[in-house]
Amino acid sequence: MNKIFNPEPSEWREILKRPTKSVEDIEETVNQIFSEVQKSGDAAIAKYTELFDGFKTEETRVTAMEIDESRNLISQELKDAIFLAKQNIEKFHSAQKTEKIIVETSPGVKCWQEKRPIQKVGLYIPGGSAPLFSTILMLAVPAALAGCKEVVLCSPPNREGKVHPAILYTADLCGVTRIHKVGGIQAIAGMTFGTETIPKVYKIFGPGNQFVTVAKQLSTRHNVAIDMPAGPSELLVVADEDANAAYIASDLLSQAEHGADSQVILVATSKELIDAVEGEVETQLQQLPRKEIAEKAIENSRLIYVENQDTALELINEYGPEHLIICSVAEEFYIENVQNAGSVFIGKFTPESAGDYASGTNHTLPTNGYAKQYSGVNLDSFLKSMTFQKISEEGIKEIGPAIELMAEAEGLQAHKNAVSLRLRELE
Amino acid sequence: MNKIFNPEPSEWREILKRPTKSVEDIEETVNQIFSEVQKSGDAAIAKYTELFDGFKTEETRVTAMEIDESRNLISQELKDAIFLAKQNIEKFHSAQKTEKIIVETSPGVKCWQEKRPIQKVGLYIPGGSAPLFSTILMLAVPAALAGCKEVVLCSPPNREGKVHPAILYTADLCGVTRIHKVGGIQAIAGMTFGTETIPKVYKIFGPGNQFVTVAKQLSTRHNVAIDMPAGPSELLVVADEDANAAYIASDLLSQAEHGADSQVILVATSKELIDAVEGEVETQLQQLPRKEIAEKAIENSRLIYVENQDTALELINEYGPEHLIICSVAEEFYIENVQNAGSVFIGKFTPESAGDYASGTNHTLPTNGYAKQYSGVNLDSFLKSMTFQKISEEGIKEIGPAIELMAEAEGLQAHKNAVSLRLRELE
Numbered sequence: 100m101n102k103i104f105n106p107e108p109s110e111w112r113e114i115l116k117r118p119t120k121s122v123e124d125i126e127e128t129v130n131q132i133f134s135e136v137q138k139s140g141d142a143a144i145a146k147y148t149e150l151f152d153g154f155k156t157e158e159t160r161v162t163a164m165e166i167d168e169s170r171n172l173i174s175q176e177l178k179d180a181i182f183l184a185k186q187n188i189e190k191f192h193s194a195q196k197t198e199k200i201i202v203e204t205s206p207g208v209k210c211w212q213e214k215r216p217i218q219k220v221g222l223y224i225p226g227g228s229a230p231l232f233s234t235i236l237m238l239a240v241p242a243a244l245a246g247c248k249e250v251v252l253c254s255p256p257n258r259e260g261k262v263h264p265a266i267l268y269t270a271d272l273c274g275v276t277r278i279h280k281v282g283g284i285q286a287i288a289g290m291t292f293g294t295e296t297i298p299k300v301y302k303i304f305g306p307g308n309q310f311v312t313v314a315k316q317l318s319t320r321h322n323v324a325i326d327m328p329a330g331p332s333e334l335l336v337v338a339d340e341d342a343n344a345a346y347i348a349s350d351l352l353s354q355a356e357h358g359a360d361s362q363v364i365l366v367a368t369s370k371e372l373i374d375a376v377e378g379e380v381e382t383q384l385q386q387l388p389r390k391e392i393a394e395k396a397i398e399n400s401r402l403i404y405v406e407n408q409d410t411a412l413e414l415i416n417e418y419g420p421e422h423l424i425i426c427s428v429a430e431e432f433y434i435e436n437v438q439n440a441g442s443v444f445i446g447k448f449t450p451e452s453a454g455d456y457a458s459g460t461n462h463t464l465p466t467n468g469y470a471k472q473y474s475g476v477n478l479d480s481f482l483k484s485m486t487f488q489k490i491s492e493e494g495i496k497e498i499g500p501a502i503e504l505m506a507e508a509e510g511l512q513a514h515k516n517a518v519s520l521r522l523r524e525l526e
Numbered sequence: 527m528n529k530i531f532n533p534e535p536s537e538w539r540e541i542l543k544r545p546t547k548s549v550e551d552i553e554e555t556v557n558q559i560f561s562e563v564q565k566s567g568d569a570a571i572a573k574y575t576e577l578f579d580g581f582k583t584e585e586t587r588v589t590a591m592e593i594d595e596s597r598n599l600i601s602q603e604l605k606d607a608i609f610l611a612k613q614n615i616e617k618f619h620s621a622q623k624t625e626k627i628i629v630e631t632s633p634g635v636k637c638w639q640e641k642r643p644i645q646k647v648g649l650y651i652p653g654g655s656a657p658l659f660s661t662i663l664m665l666a667v668p669a670a671l672a673g674c675k676e677v678v679l680c681s682p683p684n685r686e687g688k689v690h691p692a693i694l695y696t697a698d699l700c701g702v703t704r705i706h707k708v709g710g711i712q713a714i715a716g717m718t719f720g721t722e723t724i725p726k727v728y729k730i731f732g733p734g735n736q737f738v739t740v741a742k743q744l745s746t747r748h749n750v751a752i753d754m755p756a757g758p759s760e761l762l763v764v765a766d767e768d769a770n771a772a773y774i775a776s777d778l779l780s781q782a783e784h785g786a787d788s789q790v791i792l793v794a795t796s797k798e799l800i801d802a803v804e805g806e807v808e809t810q811l812q813q814l815p816r817k818e819i820a821e822k823a824i825e826n827s828r829l830i831y832v833e834n835q836d837t838a839l840e841l842i843n844e845y846g847p848e849h850l851i852i853c854s855v856a857e858e859f860y861i862e863n864v865q866n867a868g869s870v871f872i873g874k875f876t877p878e879s880a881g882d883y884a885s886g887t888n889h890t891l892p893t894n895g896y897a898k899q900y901s902g903v904n905l906d907s908f909l910k911s912m913t914f915q916k917i918s919e920e921g922i923k924e925i926g927p928a929i930e931l932m933a934e935a936e937g938l939q940a941h942k943n944a945v946s947l948r949l950r951e952l953e
């Protein structure tokens with residue numbers, strides 16, 4: 100692990116650098132598949148499903164029978180856990196609902212903002228070794244609360260043409276309206292253009308590998324929105340001498356096991372803690388099934404000693420971590436002053452895993468420094484705000500002259516005229 | 527004007543088609559300027575300012591003296607109008623503030639969402655014939671309400687090296703922290719990378735020509751967010767036989783004067799109204815200074831007759847207009863059921879110009895059908911939501927076992943371990 104003591108602010112940029120990858124060679128593949136899916140629809144989807152997933156099929160939609168079956172393939176214990184998580188996620192995201200507020204900005208000028216659901220959304224859930232059913236909870240629960248009419252989920256089939264039962268079970272439980280066994284670039288292309296069987300959606304959510312990430316970027320050129328730009332997962336822990344080194348090590352490792360390119364950083368105001376955490380990481384690492392992955396991420400990790408809280412805070416805000424854990428007696432100071440972080444975990448009994456699964460907050464969060472300007476997924480991600488206004492005779496008399504003046508000053512005579520015409524009739 | 531009667535739903539897509547333009551040739555220019563600005567900073571900015579704006583300078587920052595001077599160059603009448611508009615915009619956007627709500631999702635599990643300002647934002651205001659100071663109100667007022675620390679405004683100088691006084695005056699009034707006389711692609715590149723004098727920002731807002739639009743798109747590849755994808759301005763009016771043809775014509779024309787590629791559409795349940803509006807447009811058009819522009823937009827406009835409200839509604843939702851004016855006795859039906867529109871104007875005394883300038887709603891709105899998934903600019907556009915959670919001993923005992931089960935089922939042992947470690951110590 101890389102230990103760094105009292106770095107100069109001029110070195111921060113280099114120290115906090117994230118791994119970046121070139122996507123240019125991927126782009127060509129993505130463009131190719133997009134244009135084929137746009138042209139040939141399901142036929143192109145079938146072609147690439149066979150090529151990438153080794154499964155040949157014409158029919159990608161998951162049937163009611165397959166969903167029924169999935170219920171018997173999940174243990175009652177896991178069902179109960181999923182249910183608890185779902186409840187908490189619902190409670191947290193329900194609290195984000197806002198009411199319509201009518202503001203009379205000038206006498207007779209009534210304006211209001213209302214949020215209405217994005218009618219059609221697409222959720223992408225990767226396949227592979229780990230079935231990420233928790234991500235379905237994070238996306239389908241707020242989509243249902245928002246009132247999205249069509250919630251399409253795509254996830255790749257395995258070689259036998261199956262999707263993991265935990266995915267089917269959770270999707271059905273959370274109100275996903277249709278599931279397609281399609282993965283990767285071809286899934287994103289299908290939801291972008293629509294095919295004979297896959298509906299075109301207006302916004303695509305969800306994680307994925309580099310191919311999916313580039314495909315989502317490309318979809319934004321075809322009138323589709325995406326949840327946010329994606330990057331490797333990150334965790335920054337800020338801690339002082341009283342923090343528990345074993346807990347911190349376990350949190351760093353839980354982030355490190357996501358991928359070899361995961362970023363884990365400890366910022367501490369205690370040198371002893373840094374050494375203790377380093378030792379604990381070594382020990383705990385040995386017992387992990389995903390040791391090889393975590394090891395690589397840990398190699399690139401940083402243990403940074405700084406002299407005081409102010410410097411620690413500045414460093415956090417400069418980095419803008421996806422996840423921030425605060426283990427410090429000065430937790431109030433950090434809570435109040437942190438400006439850039441996706442999700443913040445406070446105190447020794449708040450591991451990041453809690454937010455990944457069951458506390459109720461969302462785990463789809465901005466990485467790569469995007470916490471500086473992006474929100475994590477929340478209820479609003481599935482809504483768009485619209486404004487409304489209704490002006491009375493009194494109202495247009497009140498603000499009309501100002502509009503005329505401003506339109507005139509901007510050289511927009513027809514804008515002025517639309518008001519003048521009305522004011523003349525009211526004289 | 528194109529009149530269409532009772533079109534089949536299968537024809538809608540063609541009828542509602544927006545003009546699209548290829549941007550590939552622009553991209554090359556944009557890429558070139560971006561890489562020069564990234565490499566050479568202010569020197570590259572100066573080079574392109576001389577090339578495109580015909581003004582040679584080393585110093586692009588507007589001085590306090592220039593701002594002082596601008597105050598004397600604006601009439602008191604216009605100042606009063608700007609002040610009224612600013613007040614209304616403040617009232618409307620202030621009402622969008624949300625409180626932090628703490629939710630105890632399970633006993634001992636406290637979660638909350640808080641919105642914090644994006645620290646550094648950039649506003650782009652085009653130059654040219656019309657000084658769009660109204661757009662400064664729409665962007666700088668919510669930026670100030672949100673609490674953004676640095677608000678940078680770029681606007682191109684004219685050949686004498688001046689920016690229109692209305693722009694300087696409004697920017698200063700609304701709390702813009704620095705103004706640079708830089709326009710076009712080089713302005714967007716400057717705010718994306720930062721130069722010796724222009725700060726790097728996290729999110730860029732504002733309208734612009736095709737070059738600016740493509741430059742904003744490119745900036746998103748360099749860790750910058752943008753307000754929304756841009757396209758030509760649009761207005762759809764839905765009206766019935768009781769609507770005032772002259773008013774409707776004036777509204778259509780106010781949109782048409784924006785640009786030759788503006789989109790104006792009337793959807794009416796009365797054939798007589800369609801003819802009357804057509805006549806009124808012809809008459810009013812003759813008196814407009816921007817007649818030539820408006821004429822071109824009107825050529826591409828559509829007057830669509832449909833038999834009933836339900837069809838009209840479906841058509842509106844299919845199109846997703848930036849601006850929607852409702853002039854119908856059935857206004858409640860439309861208000862309640864419209865799903866896709868940026869800003870909605872209700873009744874005969876609510877011209878779209880009102881929202882452009884002074885009613886208080888924002889005029890930076892989704893075009894090109896993006897009303898299906900994007901909000902117009904609002905207070906939240908300048909904030910990002912962060913989540914926080916603090917779990918007690920009781921809390922982790924409550925949800926810990928569910929986390930362990932789910933992490934195990936997803937094959938993420940280190941995630942499980944972070945909880946197990948804590949639960950063991952609490953036994």
